[in-house]
Amino acid sequence: MIAELGLAALWLAAALALLQFGCGMLAMRGSEGMAALVRPVAVVQGVLVTLAFVCLLEVFRVTDLSVALVAENSHVAKPLMYKIAGAWGNHEGSMLLWVTVLGLCGAGVALIERRLAPPALMATLGAQAAIALGFYAFLLIASNPFARLNPAPAEGAGLNPLLQDPGLAFHPPTLYFGYVGLSIAFSFAVGALLTGEVGPAFARAMRPWVLGAWIFLTLGITAGSYWAYYELGWGGWWFWDPVENASLMPWLAATALLHSVTVVATRDGLRAWTVMLAVVAFSMSMVGTFLVRSGILTSVHAFAVDPTRGSFILGLLVLYIGGALTLFALRVGTVREGSRFDPVSREGALVLNNLLLSAILGIVLIGTLYPLGVEAVTGEKLSVGPPYFNSAAGPLALGLVAVMAVGPLLRWRRDDLAPLARRLALPVALSLIALAAVLALLGPIGVMPLLGLALAVGVGAASLAPLWGRSLRRTPLFTWGMVVAHVGVAVSLAGMASETAFTRETLAAARLGETLSVGPYAVTIRSVAPVAGPNWTAIEGTFVARRGEGSAFALNPQARTFSRPPTQTSEAAIATRLDGQLYVVLGPQAEDGRWQVRLWWKPFVTLIWLGGAMVAVGGALSLIGRVLRERRAREALA
Amino acid sequence: MSAAISAKRQRLILVVLALVAIIGAVLLAMSALKGQAAYFYSPADVARDGVPVGRAIRLGGMVADRSIKRAADGVSITFTVVDGAYRSDVRFRGIVPDLFKENSGVVAEGSFARDGVFDATNILAKHDERYMPPELAGDKHKTETLAQ
Numbered sequence: 001m002i003a004e005l006g007l008a009a010l011w012l013a014a015a016l017a018l019l020q021f022g023c024g025m026l027a028m029r030g031s032e033g034m035a036a037l038v039r040p041v042a043v044v045q046g047v048l049v050t051l052a053f054v055c056l057l058e059v060f061r062v063t064d065l066s067v068a069l070v071a072e073n074s075h076v077a078k079p080l081m082y083k084i085a086g087a088w089g090n091h092e093g094s095m096l097l098w099v100t101v102l103g104l105c106g107a108g109v110a111l112i113e114r115r116l117a118p119p120a121l122m123a124t125l126g127a128q129a130a131i132a133l134g135f136y137a138f139l140l141i142a143s144n145p146f147a148r149l150n151p152a153p154a155e156g157a158g159l160n161p162l163l164q165d166p167g168l169a170f171h172p173p174t175l176y177f178g179y180v181g182l183s184i185a186f187s188f189a190v191g192a193l194l195t196g197e198v199g200p201a202f203a204r205a206m207r208p209w210v211l212g213a214w215i216f217l218t219l220g221i222t223a224g225s226y227w228a229y230y231e232l233g234w235g236g237w238w239f240w241d242p243v244e245n246a247s248l249m250p251w252l253a254a255t256a257l258l259h260s261v262t263v264v265a266t267r268d269g270l271r272a273w274t275v276m277l278a279v280v281a282f283s284m285s286m287v288g289t290f291l292v293r294s295g296i297l298t299s300v301h302a303f304a305v306d307p308t309r310g311s312f313i314l315g316l317l318v319l320y321i322g323g324a325l326t327l328f329a330l331r332v333g334t335v336r337e338g339s340r341f342d343p344v345s346r347e348g349a350l351v352l353n354n355l356l357l358s359a360i361l362g363i364v365l366i367g368t369l370y371p372l373g374v375e376a377v378t379g380e381k382l383s384v385g386p387p388y389f390n391s392a393a394g395p396l397a398l399g400l401v402a403v404m405a406v407g408p409l410l411r412w413r414r415d416d417l418a419p420l421a422r423r424l425a426l427p428v429a430l431s432l433i434a435l436a437a438v439l440a441l442l443g444p445i446g447v448m449p450l451l452g453l454a455l456a457v458g459v460g461a462a463s464l465a466p467l468w469g470r471s472l473r474r475t476p477l478f479t480w481g482m483v484v485a486h487v488g489v490a491v492s493l494a495g496m497a498s499e500t501a502f503t504r505e506t507l508a509a510a511r512l513g514e515t516l517s518v519g520p521y522a523v524t525i526r527s528v529a530p531v532a533g534p535n536w537t538a539i540e541g542t543f544v545a546r547r548g549e550g551s552a553f554a555l556n557p558q559a560r561t562f563s564r565p566p567t568q569t570s571e572a573a574i575a576t577r578l579d580g581q582l583y584v585v586l587g588p589q590a591e592d593g594r595w596q597v598r599l600w601w602k603p604f605v606t607l608i609w610l611g612g613a614m615v616a617v618g619g620a621l622s623l624i625g626r627v628l629r630e631r632r633a634r635e636a637l638a
Numbered sequence: 639m640s641a642a643i644s645a646k647r648q649r650l651i652l653v654v655l656a657l658v659a660i661i662g663a664v665l666l667a668m669s670a671l672k673g674q675a676a677y678f679y680s681p682a683d684v685a686r687d688g689v690p691v692g693r694a695i696r697l698g699g700m701v702a703d704r705s706i707k708r709a710a711d712g713v714s715i716t717f718t719v720v721d722g723a724y725r726s727d728v729r730f731r732g733i734v735p736d737l738f739k740e741n742s743g744v745v746a747e748g749s750f751a752r753d754g755v756f757d758a759t760n761i762l763a764k765h766d767e768r769y770m771p772p773e774l775a776g777d778k779h780k781t782e783t784l785a786q
Contacts, residue, residue: 358660
């Protein structure tokens, strides 16, 4: 029954999306009666699709094996958390989550948005419904999550053990709220193009939504990076895997949008460019969805390979991106030029920020799509990996961080170079001192890590500069948000540079009792014994690590064997210290009885994710600050 | 001087700048791709086309029966990748993936050394029972077709 209820709710939600689209378009043209309908319909659509999603969670919770999706992806003997989170650990379920977030975004706009002019709001909600329609069709026609199986099997096939991790409960929903949240920016842009209202009011209305999606996207990427770091047991935090790129590309576009929308809101410049970016940001989300969900990529995220699904999403992609770009081309002439500004100004720095972000986005996009293009045309298979991305995007990213340090120190509209040089003197000096100190104390390291460390110090100092000489209590919350986010970038950059330059690795086959050294630690392998979990068995090593004369502590890496599906995974043991992480992986036993062991000492690696979290917190402070200020402004008017 | 620039003119400058940035990115990407893209080869492709020493590629096929040999240090291995009648020897130092075993699919990333052995820097194995890298799935299909 639950599955049928879910399916019915999904069909109803799809029908309401059609209604919302029709009413929205009529209301935009001035039909008063229709306008009254659009908001409630959007809310009810959101409620219905959420109901469908809750039904899916329920069939997974009770492990209803007569539902094909549950039978293929779940198992009775699995911890409850993974039964529920497993609902989106598969193609159909994750697409339903995607559409649910889309519906919730539309409902959120319908409920909260009060600043947008009524015709633009109607067009926005109509566009949101148009996107939803395509993806409802995709779910109902090509990816029905509620299909029944007759007869029901006695037990399910189980969930990919790599996904059986607390990360599964957090990473996909967070990422989807970011990914799909950008649909609001897309719909706002379509609405603005249709009604021709691109200006500060439009930008101020769009900004909180962009900021909200961007916060989730930042958190989702940070969490995904840490998950891959500890779960895969490879010790890396970013692999330039196409699926990672699929989440990075919308983030790059959204970051650019976040900064350009501020230019429109504050100074009424960069209007057409901002609308374009809003279209591009969600287009990147859809490209990412296509890459991940069509099964054309080799990845732990690629759940099932079904060519019809790939063509279906590709069709939607062409329809929406092509449609939006055509609309842009037709209507961009109606967008008037904004205000003028000098090259040396806050706007100038933000333009540079946008150009660099776009260039990085282009490089990542080309590197990700190139192998697919080559294979489609010539049938030749190739992979584009870290060397390409690091060499092509790395220098641009460092340049971007440098611009980030300078931008906040510039005034809007026009500024002079002399005062800027004075404001930058201290950060630049600190940067050079850091450069000299690293070279003197630690000896030669790679060029990129060296630049990264020096830049991180300078950027950290420069990012704090907007607070100098200000009363901290009277500094607006959104300024704090910017400072925290920018310092977060510097912190993350320092972590990346430190990890790249100073990681120490020891790979060896060791007998019990043998002691290996890695970085400042001596690690002794004490014992290896079998242990059992709820749905796995494992061999667990007991390692004792000691740093110099400090106290010893135990580490317990495991090599797990899951029965459903039969798979082995490696669970690294990680000890976190203030100045880094000790990372221990237990490999298989060699024929002569020795155990393969891989040890890493990664100084300050945690800064990478701490910085990511700071960026998200900065975004949240900024969002709260903007909303509060607006509320106060409204109250002052009333 | 800058006061003479009209809003329209400024927009034009920004458009040109954006185009320059995008074209620059594309050119940078293309030149980096030329040097860095790793093509996928099976041992048969290697035999037919030849691969220059030191060029980054991905070598894929099946791990030959009884070919995995472990060196005295306990962490270096050698094995042979086969594809029909063609074979390539591979060297690797590190912990192999859990599903790396003989008579099973494998993709090795690395390059050929002067002695004709493939130096792998990374080994990818079949991920789970239902999942197979598209490269391998395609190759298996090809091998089966050849065998018929």
